[in-house]
Amino acid sequence: MDKLNLIAWHGRTETALGGVSTQRAAQMHATLGPRNTAPPRDGDLLPPLWHWAAFPPAIPMEELGDDGHPMLGDFLPPVNLKRRMWAGGMLRFRAPLRVGDKLQRSSLVRDITEKEGAAGPMVFVTVDHQIFGPAGLAIEERQDIVYLQIPESYDPPKKRAMPEAPVLRQDHATPATLLFRYSAMTFNAHRIHYDLDYAREVEHYPGLVVHGPLQATLLMQAACAHKGRVPDDFHFRGVHPMFAGKDLEIAAVEEDGALALCTGQGGHQGMQATAIWEDTQ
Numbered sequence: 001m002d003k004l005n006l007i008a009w010h011g012r013t014e015t016a017l018g019g020v021s022t023q024r025a026a027q028m029h030a031t032l033g034p035r036n037t038a039p040p041r042d043g044d045l046l047p048p049l050w051h052w053a054a055f056p057p058a059i060p061m062e063e064l065g066d067d068g069h070p071m072l073g074d075f076l077p078p079v080n081l082k083r084r085m086w087a088g089g090m091l092r093f094r095a096p097l098r099v100g101d102k103l104q105r106s107s108l109v110r111d112i113t114e115k116e117g118a119a120g121p122m123v124f125v126t127v128d129h130q131i132f133g134p135a136g137l138a139i140e141e142r143q144d145i146v147y148l149q150i151p152e153s154y155d156p157p158k159k160r161a162m163p164e165a166p167v168l169r170q171d172h173a174t175p176a177t178l179l180f181r182y183s184a185m186t187f188n189a190h191r192i193h194y195d196l197d198y199a200r201e202v203e204h205y206p207g208l209v210v211h212g213p214l215q216a217t218l219l220m221q222a223a224c225a226h227k228g229r230v231p232d233d234f235h236f237r238g239v240h241p242m243f244a245g246k247d248l249e250i251a252a253v254e255e256d257g258a259l260a261l262c263t264g265q266g267g268h269q270g271m272q273a274t275a276i277w278e279d280t281q
Contacts, residue, residue: 006123009077012109017102018055020046024185025099028053031181032217042100048230049217051097051131051139055105056187067203068189077112079123081147083203084190086212087124088144088237093230095138097131104132110142119155123147144237154204157240159268163260166251168226172218174210174244182214208244215242215271219261222250223275226259231275242270 020028022042028050029039040046059070072078097103111126124146131139179193191198192209199205216236224230242248242265252261257277263270 014075016055016105046097053185068191079147083148087146090142090235092140106130120149162264171247210242215263219273232278233276236273
């Protein structure tokens with residue numbers, strides 16, 4: 001890897017304007033919202049993590065890579081590894097956002113780290129985001145992206161067992177239509193989520209991969225329903241890919257006043273998350 005080249009991307013910034021319209025909120029609700037409930041309307045509170053649909057990357061077709069992601073080398077560094085994953089992240093909620101708000105996102109490439117793992121070279125890119133609404137800073141967010149070589153065959157990571165005595169447990173269906181809708185609403189063209197031939201033949205997954213942010217959103221919804229309000233902090237990280245067509249199990253245990261959640265399939269975890277409330281109300 002060209003270290004000097006990657007170092008040049010430290011501290012790179014970009015700004016985006018966006019928002020979640022009433023129409024987009026209705027689409028999100030139709031896909032992720034509780035059944036038999038009305039979608040949020042203009043001025044209603046924006047459910048947590050729906051801001052991921054607020055800044056669709058309007059990249060021309062000719063600037064997309066073979067995997068469907070925008071080509072690297074503009075805001076993100078030109079990493080010469082072909083598999084990209086949203087490995088995890090952290091969010092701190094400062095102020096509520098509402099449907100129809102005009103939003104601004106300021107982004108910074110905070111860190112680029114090269115490592116050598118069991119599967120070969122890896123590059124971790126950490127991006128900080130600040131989301132501003134009408135009342136000022138609303139969300140502080142860290143996004144962790146990892147780049148890997150595409151293996152010659154599917155080589156899953158070590159499996160981690162689901163919790164034995166969860167305080168909540170629910171199942172969520174993952175049809176291909178759910179993945180398609182989430183890709184469409186976030187304008188995410190990454191082909192592993194909707195192009196089965198690509199997922200199998202190029203990246204060597206056994207099926208369509210459930211988005212990390214989609215799993216995080218489902219875990220956030222479970223946390224909010226369990227506690228009755230939005231957490232102050234939310235951390236998540238992927239530990240094993242999850243695939244479309246199999247129910248996604250959601251489970252949680254209480255740990256030191258926080259809620260430790262995870263998704264899973266076949267008895268093992270896919271994404272881990274921690275929701276933290278700073279007071280006991």
